[in-house]
């Protein structure tokens with residue numbers, strides 16, 4: 001087994017990983033990024049296809065009876081495949097409390113504190129509000145529905161430049177318009193000296209304490225060893241020895257790694273894997289009435305451009321439309337026209353009739369809400385994990401009331417409801433109400449004490465100096481909007497804290513951003529400056 | 538002419554034994570976490586010998602699940618032959634089971650020759666059964682819908698039946714929106730799209 005020494009090892013290469021990778025490399029640290037998914041060249045590797053083999057190469061899922069989550073495993077994490085919605089979390093989000101009235105965010109973290117970091121994130125991803133002339137038809141029709149009812153509706157902000165409206169954002173942008181991390185943070189990090197290793201999975205973390213006077217963090221000992229295995233070829237094993245370890249494997253990936261390492265990290269909080277928030281995602285569908293103009297599920301960017309904050313104050317939810325491509329729609333749910341008693345219902349002639357109207361006449365609404373963090377990832381030994389959601393009466397009420405509101409918006413516009421029954425991987429329907437999301441956060445949340453969370457407000461894991469969580473896992477609550485920008489901003493904040501603590505000279509973070517356009521296109525795996533001859537076996 | 542399922546040695550496979558094998562394998566479903574992976578991984582014998590027959594029967598099945606598709610579509614039943622999907626191992630069994638049920642219900646093994654309503658009845662009957670039979674048919678219906686509606690084997694063509702035009706060529710932003718969008722827009726309560 002090879003051993004490689006470094007100052008900072010970053011696990012994952014998504015939104016939580018990109019800021020530490022870039023900023024620490026820019027500050028002169030030796031940085032290695034370990035990504036278990038494949039490398040991606042954003043200019044050649046993406047495809048406009050619905051082929052599940054292609055999609056499942058990058059997008060993975062995990063399901064329990066009441067909750068299923070989708071996430072990416074690839075260089076850039078979710079950024080290559082996301083819908084580019086880049087919104088700040090509403091102020092209200094930061095004052096969420098648990099059932100005993102205690103704040104869920106660590107003291108001091110709120111929108112005001114995050115705003116400067118959101119600014120950096122916006123600048124790096126070149127986030128802009130969509131112009132009215134670019135809003136896809138389905139978004140305009142949704143907006144019209146809200147307008148008809150006197151509800152406000154906003155044009156959404158996206159990380160995209162020169163969008164061609166092809167409608168395949170979720171399979172990766174073949175035009176290079178999406179401002180994924182593959183075109184800004186990661187190539188900049190490589191340029192600054194970071195190495196990105198792909199197809200390499202971190203398996204366990206172990207504590208060491210070895211003083212070696214080397215690198216810019218001269219007086220800091222090597223504190224963690226991370227054992228990794230290559231997922232391709234000969235399954236090479238590598239041991240990394242690092243002074244700082246930053247976990248950014250995503251809400252599921254980071255929790256898995258810590259749970260798998262618990263035997264070695266015996267002082268970890270008992271909260272690892274718990275408190276997963278799932279953004280209260282509730283969906284409803286309907287057919288548009290004849291007097292409405294057509295929507296279009298397939299053309300225009302994947303996210304339809306509009307979101308309403310009208311119910312944010314009163315109910316803690318936001319509402320937008322959605323445009324699932326056929327694969328997403330058919331693989332996720334059985335659609336059946338409400339009140340259609342013909343059999344068979346979810347296949348055969350009645351189903352085809354409905355699907356023929358899918359593209360232009362179907363409207364899908366999605367609400368995101370501040371639901372409590374009740375998801376739990378449990379380690380079953382070996383490689384087995386379970387995802388569970390504690391169902392409570394308030395959560396059932398939330399689901400019912402939110403669905404009712406979505407239905408009421410559709411019905412008051414004259415729509416005919418479409419029943420959406422969510423299905424498992426084998427086509428069977430879920431036994432109870434079911435939440436599905438790609439906005440899950442919080443499995444290793446920041447908190448004011450070890451009893452309530454896994455890391456402190458600085459992202460540092462309780463009892464483990466130099467070990468940080470900087471991704472979605474650290475975010476303690478549902479955000480009521482899409483998650484990526486908040487994860488990115490929070491990772492910038494955490495990295496700023498690391499730099500303040502360990503800085504060896506250099507400028508403040510905000511001064512070091514480079515516009516994406518000036519960067520080399522393709523991140524590549526680079527040489528290590530710090531490779532040591534193999535030690536041990 | 539269809540025959541009941543046979544083992545490789547020519548002996549008729551007992552239906553119970555076949556289902557038992559399926560049950561054991563279907564129990565492994567839990568391991569798969571992605572939405573499209575199904576667990577049926579058992580290959581029946583016999584029917585696989587007559588590829589043309591199997592193909593015809595499966596086409597009869599697919600056009601009952603998604604009526605309106607052309608029975609001659611070259612990609613119509615490709616998912617049953619694709620080793621990336623677990624149902625590839627069961628296409629022979631599925632075909633033979635459909636023919637057997639066709640005999641039981643309508644006195645002819647030629648499932649593919651039955652009118653749509655009768656083919657539909659047969660599939661409905663199978664889905665109404667419990668346990669492994671339902672799982673197999675549910676999986677077959679599910680994968681057929683996915684393969685056909687999403688046009689997974691022809692990204693350029695998509696699925697004309699539902700107006701899914703597949704991969705975009707010469708995309709035009711103008712086609713994806715409406716002129717004079719302000720007609721549609723509601724009042725905004727933020728200055729930049731970010732919630733306060």
Ligand SMILES: Cc1cc2nc3c(=O)[nH]c(=O)nc-3n(C[C@H](O)[C@H](O)[C@H](O)COP(=O)(O)OP(=O)(O)OC[C@H]3O[C@@H](n4cnc5c(N)ncnc54)[C@H](O)[C@@H]3O)c2cc1C
Nearest residue numbers: 012014016036077078083084085202249250253472482484
């Ligand atoms: C299809 C889709 C569309 C989305 N659209 C939007 C959107 O429009 N707007 C928005 O805000 N959000 C969106 N999201 C959500 C957003 O992508 C996620 O919130 C975000 O990616 C999470 O960032 P993260 O850093 O926590 O984890 P990720 O981005 O998931 O990155 C984690 C990375 O770590 C790697 N990893 C995990 N474990 C290990 C290990 N042990 N060793 C090595 N590597 C490991 C993973 O392979 C992965 O690449 C979308 C998500 C999906 C799936």
